[in-house]
Amino acid sequence: MHRRLATGLAASTLALAAVVAxxxxxxxxPADKPQVLSSWTQTSSSSYNLWAxxxxxxxxxxxxxxxxxxxxxxxxxxNPFGFPFATSCARHDFGYRNYKAAGAFDANKSRLDSAxxxxxxxxxxxxxxxxxxxxxxxxxxxxxxxxxxx
Numbered sequence: 001m002h003r004r005l006a007t008g009l010a011a012s013t014l015a016l017a018a019v020v021a022x023x024x025x026x027x028x029x030p031a032d033k034p035q036v037l038s039s040w041t042q043t044s045s046s047s048y049n050l051w052a053x054x055x056x057x058x059x060x061x062x063x064x065x066x067x068x069x070x071x072x073x074x075x076x077x078x079n080p081f082g083f084p085f086a087t088s089c090a091r092h093d094f095g096y097r098n099y100k101a102a103g104a105f106d107a108n109k110s111r112l113d114s115a116x117x118x119x120x121x122x123x124x125x126x127x128x129x130x131x132x133x134x135x136x137x138x139x140x141x142x143x144x145x146x147x148x149x150x
Contacts, residue, residue, distance in 0.1 A: 029065045041095040043118040067097040083135045088119035117143035
């Protein structure tokens with residue numbers, strides 16, 4: 001009788017553990033979240049484009065529990081002198097917020113800041129002459145600010 005009861009309790013315990021593990025796994029972010037985050041925060045234009053596409057369809061990525069919030073360029077103008085920097089600032093915020101949440105910010109800050117600068121320079125590439133020079137100078141100033149104070 002004791003053996004049958006012990007066997008039944010053991011089986012019930014294993015079944016309960018399996019249910020709890022399944023329930024926990026179902027609510028956890030996918031295991032590839034760090035890789036996805038990394039792929040969206042590189043310096044390349046393809047990385048920027050992947051992030052922008054995901055940002056436009058955030059519900060498709062809801063299982064990953066990314067923080068998409070942004071204050072854009074914080075206390076600096078989002079579009080200084082008419083240069084549209086807001087989206088670059090949003091991606092920078094995305095990287096900062098999500099790497100801080102993952103406890104991996106310090107190891108990634110330099111790359112995030114470099115990606116920000118590359119994003120800003122891509123904005124400036126659409127201009128020419130003195131306007132391009134002004135844009136690039138402004139981008140450099142924004143980059144230096146986040147590098148030092150970000």
